Amino acid sequence: MAASLAVLPESADGPVFPAGSRLTYEPGGQVELSSPPAADPAACAAGLSADQAVLRAALGAEGLRLTGTGTDPLDRERRMQATHPRYRAMERYFGRGGPWGRIMMTGTASVQVCVDAGTEHTYVDRWRLAHLLGPVLVGAFANSPLLEGRPTGWKSTRQLVWSRMDPSRTLAPPPLADPREAWTRYVLDATVLCVRRPEGLPWDAPAGLSFRDWLRGAGERGAELADLDYHRTTLFPPVRPRGHLELRMIDAQPGEGWRVPLALVSALMDDPLAAEEARVALERLGHAGSRAPRSGLWRRAAALGMADAELRRAALACFSAAERALARRDGLLRPALLEFAERYPARGRCPADDQLAALRTGAGPALEEDAPC
Template identity: 50%
Template structure:
């Protein structure tokens, strides 16, 4: 290990004086390789009044309802307690709630933990007259920012220069994220490539966000359309040789424009057009540090983001307990190298069909065929109790059957 590599893995916040130091730090923290053993999920939902889902949310009321679990961004003045099974509760700019699970060693253990946390959360919300949404986008309300932090204010202004999609993403969308170990160095290129290639067929299979702000958009996934319509330097997949995922990610991160520059005066707007590479080259007066780089990485939103592990970010939120269906499929498809390789080969022919995925979903015949083949490959390998496996298989078959029936009518 070189001196640069050793310094890149240090936990302390330190100055980064050259582009080489910046790139080494990104490589060190974003791809932590080893035998894949853990799985996790991050579940977002839009939030609504039970009796009037189109009514705006009130942050003070929400903070009161969540009590000791209220995220710090609601201004409750104390660190939030974790949920009963160890999940962390956060809130997005438009009031969407998110449970980030603790890592689990099996899909069954993950299901048990998230179910306990979700039951606790829904009980709290119900007592306060609130409920979680069931779609990947707010079907009732136009985008409205609930949180006024410097981060979200700077993000909104930066997004507005590229059109309306950024506000929709921030305030109206809800996604389901699957968190997978990166794997060993030998496994990483295939796992990374498969996570990206599976995007279009899996977006199509689980798309449920056609209706937004009271109207039918005509899209299978208006949520994914919003993400895709933003600045592609922030939301489209990294491009690079399949054998070097870390290199592709470093180039992506360095070329991405800054969304926030943290300052003490409360205004975090960056100079227009400045990238991380520009900052590393001295474009800003303040010295770039490791925490600045890590903060910048948290503001990149591609379909798959390396976060030490692989964070699959392209799925619509699913209603109620049905979140387990896509998570179980991904766990099965990434359960062993042979299956992951087979999934990648099935998905390669449609790997670039992102636009058709969010526009047409399973009405696209090629995406439907691929989604069906992936589902068959996965459902033969589910590592779940029999009753839960049956629920997953029935959920997937209903989605495929509904698309076929719709296509024929």
């Protein structure tokens, strides 16, 4: 594939695609395209589709195809293909808590929708809405019912995996009044996953060292601002602030199915009327209890998808609000949203049900998709 992409201009981060997307490789062989910021969702989708076509062609030249599922559905050895010391340290760190970290690193994939964090007057509401929306995004787009060739009993096995991992870096921050305070406390209390060292040395961090402890003098050397910046890249809550809000709870989708969560999230977050309609519907679900993704509501979404009647009603309300928002502005993504809503939540289904139906007919886990990713 490198030869096929050699015609693209290079940056320090790798090849730069025609619309500006960047390509990164994940530890299990997953490929990730990250689009640049765009003025609106339609422009983002157009650019990312064009860059996805370039990547698809490069892979096709090597006899490879992209597929979009939240977990690798095949029964095969999980190999760490990344050799960077970050990933080696991460593998050992998560390995102390069971198999879940290795499964996440080598066998899962997601769609991450990034939206503006908001202004001084709106960021609290946007932060809260992003978290309220989480269970609907998990359930509506659940697309990982298989692992190691077998059904797991969960529509989003990927969310199950995340819920079993280190809570100091995978749970949502505590629901404090000010998200900035909540995030600051979260970052400081999270256990340090790795410490960058000179070439040739492992990056493993002392066991049980929080960043707060490191700042107070624990560890082999004093913590620096660069260490804090890097530490934040090793935290994986469902909604991660990075100057913007990164929604991480959505399973990878087949074909260009990523357009639908992009349309849904952006419409609900950016249209005030749609945001209020969604908030009312989502608050009816009740969000008390453990923090996401370990709360009962999030677990129901991951286990049942749109077969859960309450979640289905909330999802349909959100899709309807988003559809009306898209009708009020550039509606290029509206047809994809409507088609998905009719095919899945309106029928109590999610993409995972397609995989399970194929398995029941004897087709087995698909190596390819009818619509290439």
